[in-house]
Amino acid sequence: MNKYNRRIYLIIILIINFILTGCWDNNELDTISIVTGLGIDAAENDDEIDLTLQVSKIKGTTGYEKGAVGQGSSFFVMEATDSGILSGIDKLEKQIPRSIFLHHNQVIIFGKEQAKKGIKKYMDVFIREHQMRMETWVLISDSTAKDILTATMEQEENSAIGLSKMIYSESRDYEVLSTKLIDLTSKMMEKTTSPVIPIVTVNSENGNSEAEISGLAILKEDKYIGELDLERVRGYSWIMGNCREIPFNIKTEHGYADTSISNIKLKNKPKFGADGPFISIDFKGDVSIREIQGFEDMKTNEIFAILQRSCVEQLKKEILDCFNYSKNLNADIYGFGTEFYRKYPKNFEKLREYWDEIYPELDMEIDINLEITDTGKVLNSLYMEEKTDENR
Amino acid sequence: MVFRYISRKIVSAQNRNKVNHDAILENGGLAISKNLEENLDFIKSAIGESQDLKIHEFAFGEHNQFSGALVYIDGLVNTIQITESILKPIVSNRKKYKSLEELTISEIRRSILCSGSVTESNLFSQILDGCLSGSTVMLLDGFSKGLIINTEMWEKRDVTEPQTETVIRGPREGFTENLRTNTTLLRRRIKSPKLRMDHMTIGHKTATNVCIAYIEGVARPEIIELLRTRLDSIDVDAVLDSGYIEEYIEESPFSIFSTVGYSEKPDVIASKILEGRIAIISDGSPFVLTVPMLFIESFQTAEDYYVRAFYASITRLMRIFCFFIAVFVVPIFIALSTYHQELIPTTLLFTVATAREGTPFPALFEALVLVISFEILREAGLRLPRAVGQAMSIVGALIVGDAAVSAGLVGAPMVIVVAITAVAGFIIPSQTDSISMLRIIMMILAAFLGGFGIAIGFLGMLVQLATMTSFGVPYFGAVMFSRDQQDSFIRMPLWIMEKRPKNIVYKDKQRKEVIIPPVKSDENVKQKGQDNFDE
Numbered sequence: 001m002n003k004y005n006r007r008i009y010l011i012i013i014l015i016i017n018f019i020l021t022g023c024w025d026n027n028e029l030d031t032i033s034i035v036t037g038l039g040i041d042a043a044e045n046d047d048e049i050d051l052t053l054q055v056s057k058i059k060g061t062t063g064y065e066k067g068a069v070g071q072g073s074s075f076f077v078m079e080a081t082d083s084g085i086l087s088g089i090d091k092l093e094k095q096i097p098r099s100i101f102l103h104h105n106q107v108i109i110f111g112k113e114q115a116k117k118g119i120k121k122y123m124d125v126f127i128r129e130h131q132m133r134m135e136t137w138v139l140i141s142d143s144t145a146k147d148i149l150t151a152t153m154e155q156e157e158n159s160a161i162g163l164s165k166m167i168y169s170e171s172r173d174y175e176v177l178s179t180k181l182i183d184l185t186s187k188m189m190e191k192t193t194s195p196v197i198p199i200v201t202v203n204s205e206n207g208n209s210e211a212e213i214s215g216l217a218i219l220k221e222d223k224y225i226g227e228l229d230l231e232r233v234r235g236y237s238w239i240m241g242n243c244r245e246i247p248f249n250i251k252t253e254h255g256y257a258d259t260s261i262s263n264i265k266l267k268n269k270p271k272f273g274a275d276g277p278f279i280s281i282d283f284k285g286d287v288s289i290r291e292i293q294g295f296e297d298m299k300t301n302e303i304f305a306i307l308q309r310s311c312v313e314q315l316k317k318e319i320l321d322c323f324n325y326s327k328n329l330n331a332d333i334y335g336f337g338t339e340f341y342r343k344y345p346k347n348f349e350k351l352r353e354y355w356d357e358i359y360p361e362l363d364m365e366i367d368i369n370l371e372i373t374d375t376g377k378v379l380n381s382l383y384m385e386e387k388t389d390e391n392r
Numbered sequence: 393m394v395f396r397y398i399s400r401k402i403v404s405a406q407n408r409n410k411v412n413h414d415a416i417l418e419n420g421g422l423a424i425s426k427n428l429e430e431n432l433d434f435i436k437s438a439i440g441e442s443q444d445l446k447i448h449e450f451a452f453g454e455h456n457q458f459s460g461a462l463v464y465i466d467g468l469v470n471t472i473q474i475t476e477s478i479l480k481p482i483v484s485n486r487k488k489y490k491s492l493e494e495l496t497i498s499e500i501r502r503s504i505l506c507s508g509s510v511t512e513s514n515l516f517s518q519i520l521d522g523c524l525s526g527s528t529v530m531l532l533d534g535f536s537k538g539l540i541i542n543t544e545m546w547e548k549r550d551v552t553e554p555q556t557e558t559v560i561r562g563p564r565e566g567f568t569e570n571l572r573t574n575t576t577l578l579r580r581r582i583k584s585p586k587l588r589m590d591h592m593t594i595g596h597k598t599a600t601n602v603c604i605a606y607i608e609g610v611a612r613p614e615i616i617e618l619l620r621t622r623l624d625s626i627d628v629d630a631v632l633d634s635g636y637i638e639e640y641i642e643e644s645p646f647s648i649f650s651t652v653g654y655s656e657k658p659d660v661i662a663s664k665i666l667e668g669r670i671a672i673i674s675d676g677s678p679f680v681l682t683v684p685m686l687f688i689e690s691f692q693t694a695e696d697y698y699v700r701a702f703y704a705s706i707t708r709l710m711r712i713f714c715f716f717i718a719v720f721v722v723p724i725f726i727a728l729s730t731y732h733q734e735l736i737p738t739t740l741l742f743t744v745a746t747a748r749e750g751t752p753f754p755a756l757f758e759a760l761v762l763v764i765s766f767e768i769l770r771e772a773g774l775r776l777p778r779a780v781g782q783a784m785s786i787v788g789a790l791i792v793g794d795a796a797v798s799a800g801l802v803g804a805p806m807v808i809v810v811a812i813t814a815v816a817g818f819i820i821p822s823q824t825d826s827i828s829m830l831r832i833i834m835m836i837l838a839a840f841l842g843g844f845g846i847a848i849g850f851l852g853m854l855v856q857l858a859t860m861t862s863f864g865v866p867y868f869g870a871v872m873f874s875r876d877q878q879d880s881f882i883r884m885p886l887w888i889m890e891k892r893p894k895n896i897v898y899k900d901k902q903r904k905e906v907i908i909p910p911v912k913s914d915e916n917v918k919q920k921g922q923d924n925f926d927e
Contacts, residue, residue, distance in 0.1 A: 018840040025842070026730050028755060029748040034733075034741065058745045103734030104741060131734075161738070 032101040034058070036075065037160030039145025040122055041111035043081050049114065049122065051088035053078045053100070054149040054160050075158045077150050085125045102131035106164035108138050108181065109145035109200070112217075112224065120188065120222035126181055134182035137167050140217045140224065142201035151202045151209035163200065163211055170213060175242040176233060177213055188222065192337025192355045194326075195219045196236075199227055218331045226329045228322065235322030238315065239281065239334055241266045247290075252310045254303075255294015259311065261285045261370070270340040277351070278363035279336055281319075287311055288374030300380055304372050312368045319366060327360045336362065422516050428461060428533035435463055435529075438520055452483050458495065460532040463519075468526035470545035477506040478528065478541060497537045509542035521599065548573065554656040554678070556821065562698040563659045571601050571675035577658040578605055578673075582665065586610075592623060594674075600631040601675040605661075610668045612898040615863050619670055619683060634674040634681050641672075641683070644860050648826045651862035653685035660694045668897035684862035684896060686869040688880045690822045691715070696883050705882035711819050712881065718817035718827045722763065723838035723846050725809045726755045731842030747803035756839035758802050762810040763835070765792070767828060770814075865895045 037054035057074045078095065082088035093100050108126065110119050126132045141148050148159060156162030171178035179197050187195040196216040202209045216228040216236065228236055237243055245262040263286040271280055287308070295303045326333050337355050341348040351358065424431055432447055439445050448462040460482075462474065481504050501510050513519055514537045523529050526544035551573065554566030567574045575589055586608045593599050602623065606616060622641040631637060638652045639645070653669075655661055656678050661671050664682045672681040691711045696704040728736055729744060736744060751758065769788035773781040793811075796802045817827045830853065837845035860867035870876035876893050878884040890907050892900075 018836070021840070023730070023840055027733065029729050029733065029741075029745045030750075032733065034745065036738075056742065058742065058749050101733060104738045106738070 027099065027101075030058075031098055033096055033098040035100055035102050035105050036158055037107050037109065037149045037163075038085075038102070038105050039109040039111065039141070039149045040085070040114055040119075041144045041146055042113035042117055045081075046117075048081050048083050049085070049088070050111075050144075050146070051080045051082060051085060051092075052146045052149050053089070053092060054158070055096075055100070056158055056161075075160075077146070079146065085122060086129065102129075103133065105132070105136055106160045107167075108136055109148055110138070110140050110197075111144040111146070112141060113144070115140050115197075115217060115219070115224035118222045119219075123185060123188070123222075127185060132181070134180065134185075136181045137164055138179045138181055138184050138197055139163065139167075139200045140197045142199055142214060148200055148202050148211060151204065151211060153211060154208050159209070159211060166211070167198065167213070173243060173246065174233065174237050176216065176237045176240050187335070190335065190338050192332050192341075192352060192359075193335040194221075194225075194331035194333050196228070196333050218326070218329060218333055220329070220331050225331060226325075228325070228333075231318070232322045232325060235318035235320075236333065238264075238283065238319050239266070239268065239323075248287075248311070248315075250307065250310045250314055252306055254298065254306060255292065255296075257289060257293070257295075257307055258291035259287050259289050259307070261287055261311075261315075263373075268334075268336075268339060270336065270343045272344075273363070275363070276361065277340065277358060278365060279339070280365040281367065283315070283366065283368045285370050286373040287370050289372065289376060308370055308372060311370050315368055315370070316366050320364065323364055327362065330356060330360050332359050424514050424516060424519070424531070424536050424538055426534055426536050428459060428531055431531050431538075432461055432463070434516060435520070435523075438516070439523075448479075450479065450483060452485065453495075458532065458534075460530060462528055462530055463523055464528040464543065465523060465526070468524075468546050469528055469543040473507070473543050473545070474528055478530065478543075481506050497532070497535055497539065500532075501539060505539075505541065507541045507543070511540045512537050513540055514538070525599070525601075551577070557655065557657050557660070557694060559657075559693075559695045559698070562694055563657070565658055566656045567658060567661075567673075567678040567680055569676050569678055571603060571673055574658070574673050574678075574680065575603055575605070578662060578665070578671070581658060581662040582607065587665070590620075592620075594623065594626050594628070594637065595631040596629040598630045598632065602631070602637065603673040604670055605665060605673060606670040607665055607668075607900075609900040610666065610892065610897055611670050612668065612896065615684060615865075615896075616670060618863055619672070623672075631674060632676060634672065634677040634679045637672060637674055638681055643862060647856060647860060648829045649687070649857065649860065649867070650822070650826070651683075651685055651860060651867060653682040653689050653822070654679045655682070655694075656680075657694055663694075663697070666903075667892050684865040685867075686862065686865065686893075686895075687857055687867050688870045690820055692879075692883075697886070701883055701885040708883060709881060714816040714819040715823065715827065718813050718820070719830045719834060720846065720850075721813050721816075722759050722809055722831060723834040723849070724843075725806070726759055726835060727838040727842045727846055730755050730839065744803075744805050747805050750800050751803050752801070754839075755806070756835060758806050759810065759835055760832070762802060762806060763813075763832065766810060766814050869893070869895045 033055045035053050036056050037052075039052035039054070041050040041052065043050045054075050054077055057076055059074065078092045080088040080091045082091060089100055089102075126136075127134075139148075148163070151159045153159050153162040156165065167178045176196065177198050179195070184195050184197065187193050196218055198213050199215045199217050200211055201214045202211045215230055216233055217224050218226045218228065234246065234248075237246065241264060243264065245260050246264075247258070247260045249256070249258045263284075265284040267282040269280045269282070271278055289307070292303070295306075323334075332355070336359075337352065340351055344351070422434075436445070436447075442465075444466040446462075446464055446466050448464075449459065450461070451457075451459045462478065464474065482500070485504055497512060501512070511518075511522075513522070519529050519531075519538050519540060522540035526542075526546065528541045528543045530539040530541060532538075548570045549568045551565050551568055553564040565577060567577065578589075579587065584607060587605065588608050589603050589605045591601060591603050594602050604616070604619060604623070619641065623637070626637070626640045628636065628640065634654065638650075638654070642651045644651055653664070655664070661680045661682060665671055669682045669684065672683070674681075691708055696708060729748065733741060748755075753761070765788075769785065772788070773784050776784055793807055797804050797807055813831065817824055817831075820827065830849075834846060834849045837849040839845075841848065858866075858868045866872075870880035870893065874894050875891060876895070878889050879893070887909060888907055890902060890904050891897075892903055
């Protein structure tokens with residue numbers, strides 16, 4: 001008898017547990033406002049920021065009559081000026097009937113003005129707060145963050161989602177063009193490295209806007225000091241690796257060729273030479289030819305030799321151009337300091353102290369090894385000589 | 393309190409000794425008298441003025457000096473057999489019996505009757521039993537003994553293809569309501585002399601014949617003994633289906649999982665018997681029970697063994713997957729959409745949120761409405777005549793579902809999720825009832841506690857399953873790492889499974905001595921085949 005009673009009491013107690021606690025932390029989907037973008041701009045007051053939230057407006061569809069099922073297409077933007085990010089969000093929460101839901105935030109955008117002032121002190125909340133994800137893209141706006149978050153794009157009405165998709169697809173070719181929150185924070189923690197953040201610009205034309213990534217902003221410590229344009233981004237990208245296939249076009253005196261470089265194997269070795277530390281770079285890659293113009297009445301193997309040579313030259317030029325630019329800014333965007341730390345952990349403490357003086361003097365030795373492996377569907381062009389080298 | 397009342401009832405029922413309810417049986421303990429009239433009167437009073445009770449009085453002997461009577465129930469007996477093999481021989485017998493001393497009961501039995509199964513009895517109880525189960529009772533004036541002659545014959549259903557457990561490939565016979573037919577179907581499949589069929593009678597009023605079938609040496613004696621004691625201790629007045637027996641012999645009566653297996657197909661039961669299980673055949677039910685039952689048996693079907701091993705393994709894995717779908721998809725959907733929106737991919741979240749917008753009820757209520765209305769529709773479809781049932785499902789599924797979505801009462805994703813769940817649940821017919829209950833429990837847990845609740849529910853389910861036993865055998869048996877794995881999540885080829893299941897079988901463990909892979913064709917044969925082909 002006791003046994004059965006005990007069981008029944010246990011069941012009742014368990015049920016009461018559920019009922020009395022209620023639905024703790026329960027948020028039905030129609031009680032939350034999904035934030036898709038978060039922007040931080042410099043406010044008039046130096047201690048404060050202008051916070052912009054892009055919130056997607058979920059259109060109710062009862063039944064099937066509307067075609068809008070599938071994409072919360074429109075959005076609204078909320079703004080607040082406050083000294084902290086979360087306090088700003090709290091302020092905004094009071095203006096709308098729903099609670100603000102930050103988990104699905106796609107992008108964090110800093111205005112250029114704010115980036116010049118420094119972004120470090122606002123990074124804390126992104127690391128600390130549970131709702132923030134470390135996979136969120138970080139961007140710097142060419143103008144203000146608000147400009148981007150209020151823009152409507154052609155394909156995606158919601159600019160934050162559109163941007164995040166755009167960065168995702170860009171990052172397949174140039175991984176350097178995408179910076180996640182976690183990349184940014186880890187680079188900030190390496191004292192010698194200067195983080196880079198993609199810059200996004202918006203061109204408004206008749207209602208719809210085109211957002212594009214126009215380069216990389218270079219941050220020294222946490223302040224904007226300059227930017228790499230897209231050509232230098234490619235030069236930067238060669239060294240940073242992590243790219244599958246990079247299109248690369250060359251102009252020689254004989255003609256024009258469009259190639260792409262893939263299978264890139266890169267080794268950068270920090271070394272101490274006679275005149276101080278230098279970086280030796282060993283670059284290997286496969287060139288595939290995509291398009292050839294000119295080179296009339298030349299043998300194929302001659303063309304290949306020319307192409308290969310000019311590829312190497314141009315590559316070297318691009319790499320050095322970007323490297324010298326970063327030396328001028330005294331910003332170690334490549335993380336060479338960290339490479340030295342990995343190789344010479346004992347000497348590094350000294351090195352770090354003087355890194356700002358060492359970096360502008362740093363030398364680079366480049367060894368480039370390219371091989372033409374793929375010529376597409378044909379070997380010759382229409383106007384080339386038929387005869388080819390036996391070995392090819 | 394209601395609970396206390398019920399539990400007191402249960403306990404007192406457990407403590408109570410077996411009582412004999414039946415007055416007739418007590419009276420039936422009387423012995424037969426020598427007077428035929430008295431005996432017939434007693435039988436009449438015991439059975440009552442039933443129309444189907446037939447008493448045929450007759451006289452026989454040289455000068456018709458002896459008188460006797462045949463008592464039987466019309467419809468249960470073969471009247472031709474009574475005429476041909478009882479009445480005709482006895483009436484037309486011209487042997488000279490001078491007195492009662494010469495004519496003894498055993499003499500009649502031996503030299504006059506032409507019937508196979510005849511027993512003598514001097515107790516009314518046995519005579520009444522025999523009469524009511526289709527035998528003909530012969531009483532003679534001047535003898536205090538009666539003859540019970542087996543003349544059973546009644547209308548019965550033919551062996552047909554079962555409605556449940558249909559197969560594409562495999563035997564199509566099904567059990568019938570007749571016990572004898574069912575035992576025949578088993579005997580025909582297992583011709584071993586070790587196949588035992590033990591009979592017993594359960595039910596004070598129905599006196600249902602129950603048969604337990606097993607192979608000696610393969611089934612464990614302690615399980616047989618346990619089953620016998622449980623069957624013996626059943627104190628009930630009626631057994632109308634094997635389901636009655638199931639409830640009395642299962643070990644976890646309060647669990648939502650069934651610990652007794654059942655099947656309508658003789659080939660399935662035969663294979664279970666060959667694995668060392670014991671079958672319980674109950675007269676009047678085409679469903680035969682098997683014990684002990686393991687959880688994994690719910691996912692095994694007859695066809696698994698008739699098609700090739702690869703496909704059988706895939707479908708079995710799919711069934712297990714469907715069990716999880718059927719139980720957990722709705723709870724997970726509820727938990728994700730009310731607690732863990734961060735786990736839904738962004739684009740999907742917008743879709744779900746769009747559908748959610750404007751629906752008036754919380755997610756749990758929405759899901760409960762759909763799940764319960766699905767159960768209602770299912771039940772209605774089952775009970776109605778088949779032709780109407782189809783109309784039912786169209787009205788229910790298409791019109792109501794569609795209207796509910798377009799009226800904005802429920803969201804379209806929820807309808808999809810519940811529909812998938814419902815379909816997945818049908819894949820495992822023997823667990824459909826437990827799935828329906830588990831689903832609702834999990835849904836409530838998910839709605840109150842989110843993902844944490846689902847985890848608790850899942851753990852609770854596992855603990856329950858792992859602690860349960862069926863006739864002393866762990867219910868989760870073949871899921872554990874053991875040789876039984878070869879026939880649990882996947883089915884190995886038949887030629888690899890050389891042993892019977894470990895937990896169930898007794899001494900005779902080997903199905904066969906060694907693993908012999910199917911023979912590869914000889915080179916000569918190959919060559920010959922090639923030659924034929926070339927010609």
